[in-house]
Amino acid sequence: MLWLFLCIVVVDVLVATFEVIVPNKHLLAIRGRPAVLGCEFTSGPDLSSLVITWQRQEDSRVVHSFYYQQDQLDRQCPKYHNRTSLYVSELHKGNASLRIASVRPKDAGWYLCIVSNAKGTGRALMEVTYGALYSEPRLSILVNASALKVQFETEGFPKPEVIWLGEHNQNLSYYLEIHDQIEDGLYIIKSICEVQKAVVNVTFTLKNHLLNQNLQRPMFLNYDEDTTDHMIIVLAVLSVVCILLVIGIIWLALKKQNEQRSSL
Template sequence: MRMWSFLLFCSMLSSAGSFTVSVPSSPLLVVRGETALLSCQFTPDQTLSNLVINWQREEDYRVIHSFYYQKDQLDRQSKDYLNRTSLFHGELSKGNASLRIANIQLNDAGSYLCIVSNSQGNDRGAVQLVYTAIYSEPRLSIILDPLNVMMRYETEGYPQPEVSWRGGGGQELSDNREVSNTSDGGLYYLKSSYVTQNPAVNLTFTLKNPLAHQEIHRQITFSYDKDSKSNSSVVILSVLCSVLLISTGFLLYLQCCKQR
């Protein structure tokens, strides 16, 4: 009898020790407005009656989503995640406790705990969510005065980008840059400009968002007669129209790709 009790105790320890929760080791990168899928796998049981799943923010233990008594329990859910979270209920019996979070914003970035328990044991894992926002198509302005010509690009995205201006020979040029947060805190507003006295302009503007693997190159090439204000106006109008056509063509290309 004592031997049987000892063997049963060892069996229970072995069963509890075999329960694991598995989450990705690499951070999850999610683009602004998209749905995040926080993966979490656990050792399944034969029934869901003892299954308890809790998703929490690791830094402050806010409740993101809870499941027990075989249904979602959202009474203690943080208001920041109201109507934005869901589990794969059809996959719970297979050991899938992954969580979906809709409409990702900057405040959603951080570490999430997946805490799971059933009759076999309990375990937890942490998933790191990283936020990014694709930079919008840069908007070009060209401003002339009697001595200078200024090229300026404006765009929004996240995080702060790498920006450079280069001359026709590939040499790097210094720029005047302003970066500020937008009102919702989820984007940076970038204004980058280059001023020259040269009436013949051949420049390349480059913006990189390494986090989102985004890279934008825009070339500006034109010349004008400083002594002719009318010619200058025609040149500016021509350049702006060219940029508008390029941007419109790019947007139409993206729309065609989506329809496919």
């Protein structure tokens, strides 16, 4: 009985000393960049019995598997092909971290790190959130007879906070258009501020709170409405002249053809 009791105590101690942990329960992954899902386990002296499996919690899809001292990717989800790797040289230190290259929108979700070796079996859960930095805003200036419109266009994720300020830091009204590109994991943002004055002094601000991104683009423009009107008139006259020239060339060509036919 004493021998049996000692065996049970030894087994309990071995199991109790084995654990699998994720240092960070949440990881913010950025579009196009690699993401490292950290996972640590109680290492053993021998890797021959080590089995590591990373999988998605919601549907048990296999993200990466390692056993028999090498990667085993026959059952790997196709969406992760050629994108995942372990730090094999650090497995003996208890490092089961997974690297996912070039993060995509569908990489977001819950991941299970399952590890077993001669000391025991354990698992740990972590969440991956997806975000995309907004690109450099592209400026467009639209002029019509009544007003001037300043437009900025950019892409990122998630939906941002947009602010337009006037020269005295007062909030300005604006138009915001958002298109959802599901496959690319981006929102296309187009924002327009209409200004009635001849002197334009506005500041466009976009905030991506998830990634702590703050884009601020001031815009100053002094334009002459009369000059703009004159330019429009000049362009209209030039367009008419070009049309008349084309008509004249076509008429001369037809006249020449008719003269050639008459001479035959």
